[in-house]
Amino acid sequence: GENVEQHPSTLSVQEGDSAVIKCTYSDSASNYFPWYKQELGKGPQLIIDIRSNVGEKKDQRIAVTLNKTAKHFSLHITETQPEDSAVYFCAASVYGGSQGNLIFGKGTKLSVKP
């Protein structure tokens, strides 16, 4: 089955700096990779996703890159702000699969210091 590794487990940056979180996956059949943000005391919320037919996707200060050959994908946050502080999860699954079974990484706690 699929296994998703996520690094680092904690990340501390100064406000305005960039943050990068990296994930690797094991199942070459996986082709859908969402990222979730979990704020303290809340449930995870989708912030961006990418499918294997593209190598990069951007939404304002957030971007995700995918390298299918190496089986890794990354989340990039530019111009970080204190409200970006949260736990971020990557996940992998098979797009169009009949079971919607997302396999999550173990999370990265991002702290943005003012």
Add this chain to the structure above:
Amino acid sequence: DTAVSQTPKYLVTQMGNDKSIKCEQNLGHDTMYWYKQDSKKFLKIMFSYNNKELIINETVPNRFSPKSPDKAHLNLHINSLELGDSAVYFCASSRTVAAADTQYFGPGTRLTVL
């Protein structure tokens, strides 16, 4: 309006007791899920239901029994609670069972077994 709601938010109980967590979604989605998040923040799917039918049942002890009375509700009943059941339980829903459909998470229920 809350899209995915769970009750209760906190649940403290003794070992051996039986307890239930309720989940409701008002998004008109066909698919609902239960996830367990342990103390290290690791998110793991437990069950998923599509149109009130069980489609995913990960290796969860049979002390855990989900019930879906209708598409908008997925409840989780736990018998003979154990210390290791202490965790945050998240309900989620998605429009269909396809992996690429965004999963919307509830606020979580923090279960503490003493």
